[in-house]
Structure formats: structure tokens, C-alpha cells
Amino acid sequence: MLRALQIEPEKCTGCLQCELACSYQAEGVFNPAKSRIKVFTFHDEGRFIPYTCTQCSEAWCMHACPVEAIVLNEETGSKDVLADVCVGCKVCTIACPFGTVNYNQDTKVVYKCDLCGGDPECAKACPTAAITYVDADHTGLARMRAHAAASAN
């Protein structure tokens, strides 16, 4: 069974534990500036929304890469960047419609979410279960359940 990150923004408090966990796992530093997942604050509306790569099946980034540095991880379904193959051309960052592939000035290659190889740290760090790692066929289940409950009233 493939699993996917399920994000429920209404549960998010904007604490950035996910960004800290992500950057620590991937870069060895607590550094939101280098996180693959980002929490956006919409101040006037009082909303916090985490956002990251959804691992498209036909991934724009993977197709756009001229050197095949982005590859499918068969086990997890993630599209992973091969840092030693990437030439830092940034075409993938243009191709991605969602902005979730980004260039790192320090390493001179791009980086994106790789689901931590199947055990995503962001989901484990989230204190409110706004980010969970669930059956990829049923990421809408919690939302369906909430609407079902609402429609019954």
C-alpha cells in the first residue's frame, strides 16, 4: 500500500515543528529556511496552511529534468532528487505548478520532499495531527467523514 501525506489545515497552529523536523532530517540543522514543507500564515483570516509536494504520478519536475536527476521511488511513490546527478539547472522549479521543488544556494542543487524514505518526520512531529501519513487511496477520508457528520445534522 502506498501512503501519502494528508494535510488538514484547520488543525494547524503554525508552530513550525514540521519545518524543524524536516530540515533536521534532511540537512542536519533546525532550519525552517531549508524545510521541504512550508507553513503559510494568512494573518487577516487567522489561518495556517502547511504545504508540500504531493508526489504527482506524472510529475512535471521528473519529466522536465534534462539529466534524469529526479526519479520515482517505487517503494514510497515519492519523486526523489539524485543530488549527485542534478546539475542545478532549475528547469524543474519552473515546471512544477505548485512550487514545491526549490533550489538550494549552498548545495547548488534542487531539493524536494522525498517522504523521508517512507517515514515522514513532519507527520511525526506535528502536535495536532494536521499532517498525517495515510493510505494514498483515501486522503479524503477524514474530510468525507466530517462532511458526512455535518450532513446528518
Next chain:
Amino acid sequence: MAWANNVLRVNLTEGTTSNEPLNMEWAGLYLGQRGLATKYLAEEIDPKCDALGSGNKLIMTTGPLTGTMASTGGRYSVVTKSPLTGAVACSNSGGFIGAELKAAGYDMIIFEGKSPRPVYLYVENDKVEIAPADEIWGQSVWAADEWLHKKYQDPLLRIAAVGRAAEKGCLYAAVVNDLHRAAGRSGVGTVMASKNLKAVAVRGTKGVGNIKDPGAFMQAVNAGKKVLAENAVTGQGLPTYGTQVLMNVINEVGAMPTRNMREVQFEGASKISAEAMHEPRESDGKPNLVTNAGCFGCTIACGRISTIDRGHFSIENKPQYWGASGGLEYEAAWALGSDTGVDDIDALTYANFICNEDGIDPISFGATVAAAMELYQIGAITKEQTGGVELKFGSAEALAWATEVTCRGEGFGLDLGMGSKRLCEKYGHPDLSMTVKGQEFPAYDPRGIQGMGLTYATSNRGACHLRSYTVSSEVMGVPEKTDPLVTEGKPELVKAFQDATSIVDSSGLCVFTTFAWTLEDIAPQVAAACGGDWTAESMLEAGERIWNLEREFNLAAGLTAADDTLPKRLLTEPAQTGPAKGNVNRLHEMLPKYYEVRGWNEQGVPTDETRQRLSL
């Protein structure tokens, strides 16, 4: 080792900046943030200096756990000499700028001197720039924030700024960061403005990486997060209701200071409580509370994000306040509400927004308005001073007006900006000022909670609940229940809370964790991050060292044992209602014993033996 080992020194007189390594010997004794910055301050300034003169310094400081994944590890403090109290000031704030400063590679910024013209400081990792602030001088915090974000085209820039009240000399002006978090108390914002420093804007992309033992650290952090999640206060009460969870509780125990502390229970408490913030409004069916919010790294998330009823008189013609912003915490709801007798939750939320927009401490402000209302009631202040406004207890309109004129520093707002002590002196009734060392009381009446009387009287920054929150023990039973009306044992309790809080405030963590955590939960996180021998015992000892360091600064500044007291009202006028009915605060039963357990002489001065024991 968790510290960045880097201090940024900014000489505002000369317009120069420099870097120097952190004094690691002092870090071993004072840990960071509150303790370590106070050590720097005590070593570098004359305690007798004019707080608003160029001889004072202002330190923006992080702790070793600031910027790490430790829950609540995003705190910073502003340490300086207070213009309100003349004592040491250390005001702690959350939000995001503390962690950003650490991620940019700094433990602290020390501001010295006074700039000849308005400036702001821009920090982007190693790039540091003192830039002209003429375009934002005379503007609010929110306007300055917007201008800086536009100028740098960087939505992730973190900003701390002072507003118009600070520029106009309001003595309890705050440093506001991330729009609605604040280093709120003791006038640290006033000091910042006195240096012609409008704002500090920080972008840090280096992160915090030098953890001494990463494996042990993550283990301790995760264990700590679990304790917070499973605790009723930090896992349920605070996220759901915020600190406002206390409004009805404290009112019921008869310790809710009301109408300038004349009474100890407020009949309108339920209307301005956490529960009221959850109630849908009649007008649009939406509650005051939009969501809870966390500061950097915080897994509690007690912060309130609120809206005001658009039909409310305060904002019906002001669409700029129709959006969501920082809502009522218990202290603000009490000071703006119960202490002024106002039970209109929209008026309180409006006043709270404005306090954030222009950077004033809502506790000192609300308590000063309460004193002004009592002065108005007895005829010492009249419509001549207020320009026709009826400054009556319970008037939401008067509160809204008072907030606006104080925040802008206009007319009678300049009088209100002096704080309760100076206001009551000016109008001939010093006894009506509910202050200690010139700083206004927070939301716990010491007639109903005896330990808080000793807490206030001996607090190193004047009346304050965050120097030793014995409410935790006396009302909530954490870590163990004590009787709030009994004085026996309170000197020891206050000392223990003061010492523990001092070191928590020096770590980068939030003191609210201590509803669930003891130093046994915190020490493993500090030890794994910092290295060295940090245990619960050594942390408590460092806390005691910090407390005594602050005390010695204050004594050198000219304060004496005579300042360790409470207003006459709380010592002589008994509570009229509730469980504490008939009680005054019996400070005289506690203070001598407190000096004794502190190892101070009868004049409240640390003895040589105590100084040696603490390596002072």
C-alpha cells in the same frame, strides 16, 4: 553546543556594528537569555544610569534552546534598565523573531548609545545594516512592519518594532514582534525608542545545528513533547481556552482584582472569559475566537487569534480592524476588563488590537486606566483633563478612547502613559496606585492568594506574575496544592518558584511548559543541547544565582528593602466577598522569613556567604 557563540554589538551613537564571541564562562554560570544578558548588562552599565539616557543598553537575547525543536523553543528576551521601575527589566516574548535571530547566527544583540536620527537594524545572516527609519518614525508597529516587508520583498522577514506610544515616552511601551507578540512589560519599548531605534528586522537561513548530542537531544525533546500533550493544562486547557481559561477560575476563588483592586470579584467575568470567546455572536454567528496559534516550535499553542464584531462601535467605520489578529490573553482581558469594570468583550478585543498596533503593555495600561477611573470618581480628575470624556468604571467607550489617545501619545494619553504611580502622584492620591516598584499589578489579588503578595513585593521587576507563579500551587495544585489563604511555607514556595522560573527564562523555553514540566524534564534537553553538567539541581542553583544577580543590580540602582512592599489597600482593606472575604495580604508574616531563606540580611542584601555560595 546550541549557543551560536556570537554576539552582535551595535553602537547606535557611532552607527557601527561588530561581532564578538559569547562569554562562555558566563554562559556556564547563567545559561543564556535572561540570566546571561542580565550579567552582560550588570557588567556593562552603571545601575544608577538614566534608563532613557545613552548610558543605558538594550539587549535582545535568545537562549541556547531558542531555534531548536524543543517544544516552545522560540523565546527571546529584551533586557535593559527599566524607565518605569528603575530596576532591571527583562521582558520575554515568543513569536518567531527569536528563533530567526538564532538562525541568523547570533545569541544576542547588544544596542549601545543613542542614534542621532531614527534608524532600524537589518540583519540577514552575516549582513548587518543600520538604515534610516525616517519613513516609519511616527508610525505604528503594524505600519512599520508592512513598510519593511514591502521594502525587502521578503514575506519571511521577522520584525520587532516600537510604536508611537514608545516614541512619545509612554513608560510601559512594549517591543512588539510578529505583529502581536510582545516583550511587553517594564517599558523595554520605551528604552528602544529612546535610542531612536524603530525596528529590528531579521532573516536567518543558517539554522541551529551545533547540538552537542543530537540523539540524546531528540529523545529528550520527544519525551518532553509527550508530557506536554498528555497534561490536562498544556494538552487541553491552554490550546482550547488559552490563558483565559483562568478568568472564571480566579473569579471564583475571589482573587480577581476589580475596579482598581477595590474588589476581588467581577460580576462581568463570565462575559469576558474564554468560554465567552467561543460563543457565537448574535450579529454574524461567528465566535470572537478564530483559532489558536503557536509560537515558534510550540506544541501547546495557547495563542488566541480573534475578530471583533464588525457592528461594534469601536470598528464599524474602521475596516482595517475587520480582519483577525492577536486576541485576548487572560492578563489583557483582566486589566482592560475587570480592573476597569468593562465587560464588553469586543471593546476589550479592540483595545487589545490597538495595544499591539502601537506597542503598549495592556497590563500596565489597563491598570493605569483603572487608577484614572478611580481618580475621576473621587473628582481628582475631571472632564477638564479628559476633554469631556466621562472616564467612568464600566465605560467601554471611555476605555476605547483612552487606548487610542495613549497609543498615539495625544492629550490625556500622555498622562496615562506615565503609568499608575506617576499618575496618582500627579493628581494627589499616591495611595490609589496599585503598583510595586512603580510597575502595575497583574491579574491575581494577593488578598485571595497570599503567596502572590510576597511574589509581587519581592519581584525584581516590580509587580509581576511571571517571576514566581505560585498561583500554580495555591490554586491549581501544581506541583502540589497549598492553601491560598495561609502564609506559612510561602517564603520557601516563592523562592523555589523564583529560582526555577529564572533558569527556564534563561533557556529559550516558555515558562508555560512548567504546568507540565519540572526541571527534571527540562535539564535533559538543555544538557543534550549544550553539553556541560546541566541537571535539575545545577539549573535550580543557576536560577538562584540569576535571582541574586538581579537583586544586586537593583540594590546598586538605589532600590532598598523598603521597596519590597505592597500598596496600603492590599495590606489594610479586607476582601469584601468570596472565599477570601475578610482577608488582607499578610506580607509581614512572610517577608522576614523570605529574606532568611534567601540568605539575605535584614536589609534584604545578600550576605557574603550567599554571594560566595553562588559564585557572585
